[in-house]
Amino acid sequence: MNLGRWESANCRQMLRWALIVFVVSALVGCGTLAPPVMQQAASTPVVPAEAVVDATATLPPTATSAPPTDTPMPAPTATPTTEPTVTPEPTSAPALSPIDRLVAVRDAENGAALFATFQDAANYSCSNCHLPDSEKTNLGPGLLNIKDRAATRVEGMSAAEYIYQSIVDSKAYTVEGFDPDLMPQNWAEIYSDLEIFDIVAYLMTLEGRSDINDPDPTPKDEESD
């Protein structure tokens, strides 16, 4: 009886211990086994994938882009600096009047001959009153370098336009200090327009060293009077 009690009590206690051991071992086993499995599974697939993608993406571009950057860089900077040079020069040329254009293509040699030809209808030649190789007065003003003075006589008139007007309508502008009635008024009846343009072309060629306004007293002719 006593043994049976002990046996039953001992058996109960053994069962109790067995249950405790089982529960404890089960709890400890879950706690230790679960963490290592989860960490390994999560870390192994993510890290290698990112490392492979980054390595393959950064390596090829840097290797291929390095050589071409040397050649294209100087070309774009060199072309813009040369293009900015604008062309405003063609527009600076003044518009030529019809008289300017005509005189430019006329026969100055024929004009020189007409300049020296005596005309009965005028009772003069141009050269009777005008020196072609001097600025000194001979009844009329000397015509050496007349092109320069003619360009400044009347505002808005070109040199050729002024000289043409001086021949066909000399009273339209009178040179200071001269008699407006001295120069014959009938040259437009004596000479054709084209002949007058020849004379203007000739007068435009009369260029040389000034012999009245030259500050250098070079012995040329009698300077006084």
Ligand code: HEC
């Ligand atoms: C009888 C003299 C005389 C004759 C001939 C004469 N001129 Fe004149 N000419 C003058 C006088 C004087 C002037 C200045 C007064 C004036 O402006 O009208 C003058 C002015 C001029 C001027 C302006 C000069 C200036 O400095 O602005 C021109 C150009 C000119 N003559 C060209 C001619 C030509 C070309 C002929 C021939 C086709 C000619 N002359 C015949 C006396 C003459």
